[in-house]
Amino acid sequence: MYSGLLLVLLPLMLGYCVPCRSTTILRLLNLAVARMVYLILFLMGISLAFVDNLVSHLGTIFSVSLVFLACISAANLVGLWCLDRRHNRLTGEPGAPLQSKWRLLLDSVWLCLVILGGVAIGQVLDPSWFAVDTLSEWALMLLLLLIGVQLRNSGMPLRQILLNPWGLSIAAVVLVSSWVGGIAGAVILDMPLQHGLAFSAGYGWYSLSGILISDQLGPVLGSAAFINDLARELFAIMLIPTLMRRFPSVAIGYGAATAMDFTLPVLQRSGGVAVVPVAIVSGFILSLAAPVFMLGFLSLG
Template structure:
């Protein structure tokens, strides 16, 4: 029952054990990880094409993703708002500047186009000889190995994490409130609670949630998980500049796992250098938690 959990956590743990001091190698690693994400999403698109009567499932995909997006957003922002009541506003800083969101949104559009390209190719392939599930699993394990190396060499040690209580509290609130939203979404859609909890444990890590959910629950729910987490990232990009001054915890926390990578530039430009350690700690903790809790809840089904 826990074989899937082991297959995901083992490469992540092995990668975390690999120290790397070469900046050139780390830069190359970042490029490879970015390309691997496109490969995994492309394979997910092929897997989706192999679903019988795909068009009839599109309503299910978008309904599930929309319900979970709304439920999780409400739960997250409500919990994070309580943190901001205690902490108050973020002081304005001279370095704050507007950031164009169009380039970041365009990156997300490319991700969707990659999946559509996979769907188009999948219609030309024979599922009997093209084992997309096996390829996806190997690609995911390689990606997690590389991400483990990235996390180990991100400059965030255990001492730094434990000494940043704000980031840890944000991560904990996002963790628990996401499950509340997942349970609400499962009840609305009449789904098993374990599936709702698994879908809510991606924390914006769309490439991971999409492929893990696809592997365990099928490409229809896997696509819904991908759209849910990708949409979360898009909404975060839009909300961060608006929320940062009065509700900094909401700005950092809603980005979830992406706060340490994709949405970090938006957070830094909106909140200044002081917000960066908070965002990295929060994103780091949620990145480690995502595969553990997703596979744990999937194993309960």
């Protein structure tokens, strides 16, 4: 457990200690993070190709991902809807009309194609000399280091995070309701409860959940975790414009950790600048919580 936590938290904390005021460097950093995500998913595809009788495992991959997606999504939506019933706080004018939703969806399709490319390349590689697991670990550590720098320089001071009760409430509801959905999915699939909780702790961070669960439970379940979290992101893109005005907590919270990066432009266009601090706070907290809880639950198995 401790070595796994160190693998994830050390580079994240080291990155968080690095201040950066150069907008040029930050733009390059954002580009590097995007490229690292593609590399990690490509390596995950290669790892999946090394599984014996891969075709026979496809049913398992899709059934596990769909069950967890349904259970976790249902729990999140109910919990966030209850939060909106108590505190519907969105005020002001909506943002600009959403124009790039299909482009964002296309970006997600590209992520799937990158994994398929890794599977194709993996067919001609020899697992005995291509150390895909070691490469994946190093790539993940570099990604977390860069993400740590991003979090430090996101423009959101720690005091502002701690003083944003709406963002904190959304993060807390997503955290707990995801665990409820993960337990329900594990019961339906007759899996150990700690594995279901690990699936629920990805919070939309597909590159992290895919690699960590692949490392602990194998590439088949790792691929299911990736599909679960990627599909969550896709649904968030489609739901945000529809839900924002009446159910802002649902719109912000369903994207989970992606609320501070990938789905943030969609949130801003649909809800205006008022939702940006709330989205960044909730996404920030869930991004920090994901590796801790995921490795913690996996260590129980």
